[in-house]
Amino acid sequence: MEIDIDEPTRPQLAAVFGVSSRWIGELRAQGDLPKDGASLLENIEAWAQAKYGVEGAQGDIDFDTERARLTKEQADSKAMDNAERRKELASLPDMSGAVISVIALTVTRLQQVGLEVANGDHKLRARIDRAIADALDEMSVAKVEEARGGGLHEEDGPDDES
Template sequence: MEIDIEEPTRPQLAAVFGVSSRWIGELRSKGDLPEDGASLLENIEAWAQAKYGLDGAQDALDLDAESARLKKEQADSKAMDNAERRRELASLPDMSGAVIAVIAMAVSRLSQVGMIVAKGDHKLRARIEKAVNDALKELSVAKVEKARGGGLDAEEAAEED
């Protein structure tokens, strides 16, 4: 959610403060927060005043740092959106799906090697298929997941073997 720094809306303020939009409305009706049209900085100052009191507001919240952090977060979010649109960045599910599709295609092609190479020699075909299947086990998705830091836990791995 992009937050308007000049005139934030009630839902935007609720997201910044981590409260409900209704709570923001109640604070506004009590006069603890400024009405619509106030800047984000004015709202933050009023919120800190209402929450911590005059002395606590100055110590508890560095408004410049908070404003800078918010601007940086918005800039980072926009940069990531732009990179994704330019196809410089892809999501993990998209990349995982692409890798799995390539593995499936390779398994399909490698499964045909024994039949193509051995032609009518059944013993040779069995040896080739065994070697290909052993290689495919080494390249299994479970091993890819384990190398990536996820994958099966000990119980699931034992059941699979």
């Protein structure tokens, strides 16, 4: 059931409060709930007051503080949008893609060094290729994650090879 928040009907209020429609009518007749035409918020505040003796939540809210907080959030959001448009700020997916592309190009280029430097000396090429492969292995993502204290798949837990 969709509830009209501007002017909820008696059956809608009954569904929200978990009582019968007739009970809502009785509460309205006693003056514990506002008459037809009141908003859902007004009805909830009246219900809380009648049932629990709770004053409306609006008394606890500092509207000036909330307005200032909202204004600051909106200004921050606009500033970030503007910085992104001026290319002063890039999104994380864009930056991750750029870094991954540079790393892939670097790895490809490093793997060609052995062929260029060895000039047909197969033993020298093997040593160069092995040294480059070892260096790349040390700089791998797994090593970075390990050094940082995490793992690629932290949900898997530590390896138990007992």
